[in-house]
Amino acid sequence: MIMQFNEETFREDYTFHNSDWAINRFPFPFHEDSYMYAVNMEQHRGGPEGSIYEKRFDVDEHYVAEMKDRAMVLSDDPLRCQSLPHMTLAGWDLLELIMVSKSEDYPDLFELHRNGDKWHWINKPLGIEDHFTFLDETTLPYGPMEYITRQTQGDFCVLDQRDDNLWMDAGIVTTQADWSLDFDIGMNFFEWHAPVPLAHEKGIFVRALKFLLNIQQGAPARRLNWTMTVNPLLDTSPENYHKWGVQKTEITPENIGRKQYLRVELQTFFRLPRSNGLVFPIRCYLIAFEDLVKIPKWGRRLHRVIRDLPVELATYKGFIDNRPMMLDYLSEFDDGEPTSDGIWPDRHLE
Amino acid sequence: MSAGTEKIAVTVTDIVKVNDLVTRFKFEPTKGGLLPTFSGGAHTVVEMKDGNITRLNPYSLMSDPWDQSAYTISVRRDDEGRGGSLFMHNSVKVGDQMVVSNPVNLFSLDLRAKKHLMLAGGIGITPFLAQIKQLDRARGNWELHYACRNEALGSYVDYLTSTHPNDVNVYYDDEKQSIDLENLLDGQPLGTHIYVCGPKGMIDWVRGKAAELGWPREAVHYEEFLAPQSGKPFEVKLAVSNKVIQVGEHESLLEAIERAGVDAPYLCRGGACGQCETDVISYDGKFLHRDHWLEDNEHASGKKIMPCVSRFEGKTLVLDR
Numbered sequence: 318m319i320m321q322f323n324e325e326t327f328r329e330d331y332t333f334h335n336s337d338w339a340i341n342r343f344p345f346p347f348h349e350d351s352y353m354y355a356v357n358m359e360q361h362r363g364g365p366e367g368s369i370y371e372k373r374f375d376v377d378e379h380y381v382a383e384m385k386d387r388a389m390v391l392s393d394d395p396l397r398c399q400s401l402p403h404m405t406l407a408g409w410d411l412l413e414l415i416m417v418s419k420s421e422d423y424p425d426l427f428e429l430h431r432n433g434d435k436w437h438w439i440n441k442p443l444g445i446e447d448h449f450t451f452l453d454e455t456t457l458p459y460g461p462m463e464y465i466t467r468q469t470q471g472d473f474c475v476l477d478q479r480d481d482n483l484w485m486d487a488g489i490v491t492t493q494a495d496w497s498l499d500f501d502i503g504m505n506f507f508e509w510h511a512p513v514p515l516a517h518e519k520g521i522f523v524r525a526l527k528f529l530l531n532i533q534q535g536a537p538a539r540r541l542n543w544t545m546t547v548n549p550l551l552d553t554s555p556e557n558y559h560k561w562g563v564q565k566t567e568i569t570p571e572n573i574g575r576k577q578y579l580r581v582e583l584q585t586f587f588r589l590p591r592s593n594g595l596v597f598p599i600r601c602y603l604i605a606f607e608d609l610v611k612i613p614k615w616g617r618r619l620h621r622v623i624r625d626l627p628v629e630l631a632t633y634k635g636f637i638d639n640r641p642m643m644l645d646y647l648s649e650f651d652d653g654e655p656t657s658d659g660i661w662p663d664r665h666l667e
Numbered sequence: 668m669s670a671g672t673e674k675i676a677v678t679v680t681d682i683v684k685v686n687d688l689v690t691r692f693k694f695e696p697t698k699g700g701l702l703p704t705f706s707g708g709a710h711t712v713v714e715m716k717d718g719n720i721t722r723l724n725p726y727s728l729m730s731d732p733w734d735q736s737a738y739t740i741s742v743r744r745d746d747e748g749r750g751g752s753l754f755m756h757n758s759v760k761v762g763d764q765m766v767v768s769n770p771v772n773l774f775s776l777d778l779r780a781k782k783h784l785m786l787a788g789g790i791g792i793t794p795f796l797a798q799i800k801q802l803d804r805a806r807g808n809w810e811l812h813y814a815c816r817n818e819a820l821g822s823y824v825d826y827l828t829s830t831h832p833n834d835v836n837v838y839y840d841d842e843k844q845s846i847d848l849e850n851l852l853d854g855q856p857l858g859t860h861i862y863v864c865g866p867k868g869m870i871d872w873v874r875g876k877a878a879e880l881g882w883p884r885e886a887v888h889y890e891e892f893l894a895p896q897s898g899k900p901f902e903v904k905l906a907v908s909n910k911v912i913q914v915g916e917h918e919s920l921l922e923a924i925e926r927a928g929v930d931a932p933y934l935c936r937g938g939a940c941g942q943c944e945t946d947v948i949s950y951d952g953k954f955l956h957r958d959h960w961l962e963d964n965e966h967a968s969g970k971k972i973m974p975c976v977s978r979f980e981g982k983t984l985v986l987d988r
Binding site: 402403404406452477478479480527531533534535536590591592593 | 704770772805
């Protein structure tokens, strides 16, 4: 297919919108009518054609607009992108992984030509063409991690692996669900997960870390995570909470369908071969309630999940105050009928 | 979680006898194209079809990690072993097709180190050969101290001393030369990391001395792959797959599980990585634990076993596999 990129914004006038194509392929995160933390990992090796799982790094209609938003966030706050000195090699690993993946998966959009360490990269949607020397930072306008992630949707945590732990030693984080790279930089896996409720008691993080430490080259993994966001805001950061936190009070029964968004993260995990680091891309997908309920199965199920979610989780995810209004809205789309297993729609929008 | 690691079909394109004990093998991708890059210190698991037995032995990659045209390994012949190294020495010929795993690194460089101090014993030199190539490209600061039996058995001594005369120090046991460890560790700049690969005695000696001198645990890295040892045959019940298997005298428990067609996870196959850790449901007998993954209290508990290197003697053993 020929991809059309939306003209849209994720701030101020919020013109972000999903086409029917984007709604049909939305990564609805609930495979059953309830939700609790689990080590819900699976292999990241493709998926149904056209789904967000199909390619290693999904490119969709929001690509160009998301990259413009990232550039604005970085211009306002350069600390959203940091790389400790020992992580430069992992940055090259990431650049290589993304350039090779995108040029193979989307040959119409991206081209990579390599002659030894002389590389030639063409990014057609963003109008970028650069010649550079692989592993020589002086030949790129940014460090290797920043260069390639200014051209790739999703946040990226580049983790060092040592002492049987993972360390948040580099990353670019501009589309996050209320956490801060600048605060977490240099922390280990248990330290940066300390604020998460209930999961520690369940031993989730000990098992998740063990799984992640053993992710091998050529065998990436993935999971979904989710939260709620008012307005289609990519940058829900602690640094800017004074700007977006107040918007949670603007929800009314009249506007909730178009202002309340389900925010889903496709989290993937790749071993980086040259550095033995691990990269953790966190790709954010947004969908308005009014679009989500167009898929009847999703409307029914979201109502049941939100209704039965433990208070701790609704509080941690930041929507405990608006939960009653959400349930009023969603209950209109729950007729009590049974739902089928799995996340996929029973039928797509035509 | 899938068992083991991704596999690569390769062809043996060169075999070089390095000395009386060590032979080097070069693998190129059978289908053409490029092999994955790796990081210095990584190993690959080589599959050997030895009659009706499939052996899976880990060997450190010694080639340039950035060279995607071929992988090379060096295999030391172990006449007392279960036969993997003998198979490589006696049966593998140029042109043979084999299967190796994607690289796995359990002995990675700490890239924060201001200096990398490498201590090698015998065939333990191989991971350092790849690490040195990686560090040279990044203009890293390193120093190697390499102990071997004598000049004739000093694999790659000539190569190392001719390419890096100022960074390589060689010690021959037969000439009563030995590393002056205490002085060596005492004279290192702050931010130095120690890496040791060699026989168990050498690893214990270096780790012990470093601890005694107050080195942080995180600054001391070691890799010791144990070869599974032979032992008395024993019987095991696999509860999940509902099978009863026999573990042969020259076979590891992990190999016997695989031979029965049961998918079991593994990475290093040498008691180090923890991937094959298996829960014991019940037993009547005694465990012969040989790994260095489980803690002493776990060994004593009778609840866990590492089937890659550990064995069992007794009446019954039931595993959660």
